[in-house]
Amino acid sequence: MNSISYSCFLLTYIIPSVILQCGTVPNYIRTENCFSEPECDFKHIFVSSDTIKLYPSSCETVCGDLVFDANTDLSESELTGYFQNLKFLNGSLRVELTNFKSLDFLSSLEYIQCADFGLLITRNSKLINLDVIENWKTDASCVWHIQENVKLNAEVLCMNVSSRYELDVYGNLKDCGCHSVHINSLSIPYFPKCTSVTGGLKVTNINNNTKIGALTFLKTVDGPMEIYDTLMTNLSCFRNLETISGGVLKIHDNPNLNYLNWGGFTKLVPDNFTVHIFNNHPEFCLFAWELQTFAEANANISGVDAKICHEILRRDMEITCEANSFDLLPSNCIHILGDVIVNSEAEKTDNLWKLEKVTNIFGSLTIEKTENITNLRFLRSLERIARLKKDHPPLLRILSNKSLKNVSLPNMRNAPYSPKHDRLIEISGNSLEIFKTPDDCSIFQNSTKSVILYNGRNCTEIGMPELPGNVGLSAKWSAVLLFPLFSFLTLMKK
Numbered sequence: 001m002n003s004i005s006y007s008c009f010l011l012t013y014i015i016p017s018v019i020l021q022c023g024t025v026p027n028y029i030r031t032e033n034c035f036s037e038p039e040c041d042f043k044h045i046f047v048s049s050d051t052i053k054l055y056p057s058s059c060e061t062v063c064g065d066l067v068f069d070a071n072t073d074l075s076e077s078e079l080t081g082y083f084q085n086l087k088f089l090n091g092s093l094r095v096e097l098t099n100f101k102s103l104d105f106l107s108s109l110e111y112i113q114c115a116d117f118g119l120l121i122t123r124n125s126k127l128i129n130l131d132v133i134e135n136w137k138t139d140a141s142c143v144w145h146i147q148e149n150v151k152l153n154a155e156v157l158c159m160n161v162s163s164r165y166e167l168d169v170y171g172n173l174k175d176c177g178c179h180s181v182h183i184n185s186l187s188i189p190y191f192p193k194c195t196s197v198t199g200g201l202k203v204t205n206i207n208n209n210t211k212i213g214a215l216t217f218l219k220t221v222d223g224p225m226e227i228y229d230t231l232m233t234n235l236s237c238f239r240n241l242e243t244i245s246g247g248v249l250k251i252h253d254n255p256n257l258n259y260l261n262w263g264g265f266t267k268l269v270p271d272n273f274t275v276h277i278f279n280n281h282p283e284f285c286l287f288a289w290e291l292q293t294f295a296e297a298n299a300n301i302s303g304v305d306a307k308i309c310h311e312i313l314r315r316d317m318e319i320t321c322e323a324n325s326f327d328l329l330p331s332n333c334i335h336i337l338g339d340v341i342v343n344s345e346a347e348k349t350d351n352l353w354k355l356e357k358v359t360n361i362f363g364s365l366t367i368e369k370t371e372n373i374t375n376l377r378f379l380r381s382l383e384r385i386a387r388l389k390k391d392h393p394p395l396l397r398i399l400s401n402k403s404l405k406n407v408s409l410p411n412m413r414n415a416p417y418s419p420k421h422d423r424l425i426e427i428s429g430n431s432l433e434i435f436k437t438p439d440d441c442s443i444f445q446n447s448t449k450s451v452i453l454y455n456g457r458n459c460t461e462i463g464m465p466e467l468p469g470n471v472g473l474s475a476k477w478s479a480v481l482l483f484p485l486f487s488f489l490t491l492m493k494k
């Protein structure tokens with residue numbers, strides 16, 4: 001529902017008669033995709049003893065909107081006769097402020113298109129039975145608003161309908177409880193203090209005065225989680241959240257949102273989790289440990305639009321350093337923000353040991369043109385390399401080293417992790433042979449869960465003769481072309 005029609009509903013709550021002037025209840029306009037006979041149109045929208053005579057009661061498909069409200073001066077049994085043939089309503093349905101006990105007079109209805117002002121059943125003070133709507137279908141985009149029907153127990157309905165349609169249910173005798181929770185500034189006062197939510201959680205239309213304390217009790221969310229169209233500046237209300245197991249996390253269109261700032265947040269499941277974060281505050285940033293959480297879950301972050309926040313001290317007190325020259329790098333870094341380059345200058349400083357405790361690099365790691373390094377023991381604690389930038393060469397590159405022969409990284413648990421999700425490790429142009437057989441390469445590839453690009457070829461191609469059209473071809477050609485040039489230069493020197 002858009003905000004204009006929303007305010008219209010609010011107005012109608014206060015002064016029911018305003019509905020007649022309310023700009024969002026349209027004059028009858030035949031919806032474009034309504035193809036029934038014109039005699040099956042209902043142009044009057046408001047159902048009452050005056051308009052019902054014009055209702056096409058013999059039609060199975062009716063084009064038009066139906067509103068039952070305080071001015072509907074017909075009983076349920078009177079209405080049954082008129083609506084017994086109605087199967088397809090290509091329009092919207094609103095039932096508000098009526099005295100109906102049930103909507104059984106619409107029991108042959110199967111489909112509501114739900115255009116314009118949606119499906120809304122609110123403030124019907126006598127309504128106790130809505131069984132009939134469990135058989136209804138609507139367009140997938142339709143939100144089912146069922147609110148403030150003080151005698152209605154909507155619990156079963158929540159269970160049955162929520163897997164198929166989005167529900168906005170609150171203020172009834174019983175609501176959805178902790179199942180399929182849809183929170184906005186109107187519904188949050190009714191939200192029980194759930195520690196766990198099933199069937200997904202949506203948070204929307206929260207302004208900066210809304211009291212959202214009830215959300216701080218949440219520890220687990222099972223089902224997709226989405227936070228959008230709010231004015232929140234951070235999501236610290238979710239500071240006790242520990243696990244999201246719905247496969248999807250979407251945070252978008254929150255113009256003031258700068259941070260997630262999710263303290264206890266530790267786990268995303270299952271393995272193929274997808275995270276979307278976009279259209280928030282232009283300076284929106286993730287803390288490195290939040291990116292680490294996504295990396296540990298190997299979540300797909302191709303839809304994440306964010307920077308890394310500059311943080312001084314992590315919540316877990318682990319020391320985070322900015323990438324710097326090896327002379328200036330502190331000696332006790334556990335995490336490094338930025339690109340780390342190990343080359344012959346770095347080698348000369350004799351300070352590579354400063355990397356020995358580093359577990360995470362939030363940036364990239366390049367080991368290139370070193371002279372005397374034979375192995376990567378100085379990276380023995382490294383667990384992962386992760387970054388948020390979308391375009392970049394492989395995050396881990398081992399290029400043109402002279403004495404390097406063993407690239408073992410015993411603690412690397414994640415493939416290089418970025419929105420590209422290509423998991424590439426590039427190992428090229430080193431003087432010594434690093435992988436002698438496809439198996440040597442596969443062992444490294446499997447232990448790092450990555451994809452190895454070794455001198456332009458994949459693991460299985462190692463040792464195979466090069467065929468025209470292979471990936472290795474360009475390497476071969478450049479070798480052929482460079483070799484005479486190289487010998488020429490060496491000759492010149494002589």
Ligand SMILES: *[C@@H]1O[C@H](CO)[C@@H](O)[C@H](O)[C@H]1NC(C)=O
Nearest residue numbers: 033034035036061088090113
């Ligand atoms: C009613 O709407 C549905 C979905 O938009 C469409 O498939 C169907 O053809 C429409 N029926 C009529 C009679 O226009």
Ligand SMILES: *[C@@H]1O[C@H](CO)[C@@H](O)[C@H](O)[C@H]1NC(C)=O
Nearest residue numbers: 133134135156157159160161
């Ligand atoms: C709704 O749920 C009840 C109880 O679980 C079940 O008996 C009923 O068949 C369900 N209705 C639909 C339409 O799924």
Ligand SMILES: *[C@@H]1O[C@H](CO)[C@@H](O)[C@H](O)[C@H]1NC(C)=O
Nearest residue numbers: 207208209230231232255256
């Ligand atoms: C709410 O947010 C708006 C900006 O979106 C801001 O102008 C206003 O001062 C904020 N109000 C409060 C109470 O923080």
Ligand SMILES: *[C@@H]1O[C@H](CO)[C@@H](O)[C@H](O)[C@H]1NC(C)=O
Nearest residue numbers: 232233234235236237259261
């Ligand atoms: C997070 O937002 C709350 C209001 O929801 C505010 O009181 C708090 O100061 C904010 N914290 C940060 C770190 O911005």
Ligand SMILES: *[C@@H]1O[C@H](CO)[C@@H](O)[C@H](O)[C@H]1NC(C)=O
Nearest residue numbers: 246247248270271272273274
């Ligand atoms: C990935 O997610 C889809 C649903 O989005 C699910 O059907 C599938 O089983 C999941 N695959 C794995 C390997 O977890």
Ligand SMILES: *[C@@H]1O[C@H](CO)[C@@H](O)[C@H](O)[C@H]1NC(C)=O
Nearest residue numbers: 274276300301302303420421
């Ligand atoms: C990641 O998610 C996007 C959709 O957001 C999808 O297009 C892409 O294929 C996914 N990538 C992987 C590796 O699953």
Ligand SMILES: *[C@@H]1O[C@H](CO)[C@@H](O)[C@H](O)[C@H]1NC(C)=O
Nearest residue numbers: 343344345347348370371372
């Ligand atoms: C490599 O070792 C040689 C011989 O010990 C030394 O001359 C050279 O400076 C070293 N290179 C680097 C980059 O440390």
Ligand SMILES: *[C@@H]1O[C@H](CO)[C@@H](O)[C@H](O)[C@H]1NC(C)=O
Nearest residue numbers: 375376377405406407408410
């Ligand atoms: C490489 O070094 C690791 C220990 O750092 C060792 O376990 C492994 O056997 C070495 N690999 C080769 C091929 O020498």
Ligand SMILES: *[C@@H]1O[C@H](CO)[C@@H](O)[C@H](O)[C@H]1NC(C)=O
Nearest residue numbers: 438439440441442443445446
């Ligand atoms: C690497 O993993 C693949 C797939 O899981 C497996 O088929 C292969 O045997 C493994 N290779 C080695 C050398 O462990």
Ligand SMILES: *[C@@H]1O[C@H](CO)[C@@H](O)[C@H](O)[C@H]1NC(C)=O
Nearest residue numbers: 457458459460461469470471
């Ligand atoms: C390796 O490359 C060859 C040739 O490009 C290709 O046929 C093969 O499927 C690749 N293997 C893997 C594991 O990607």
Ligand SMILES: CC(=O)N[C@H]1CO[C@H](CO)[C@@H](O)[C@@H]1O
Nearest residue numbers: 369370400401402429430431
């Ligand atoms: C610093 C150094 O010696 N780098 C060498 C590393 O290996 C490549 C390829 O064998 C050489 O071209 C570099 O000169």
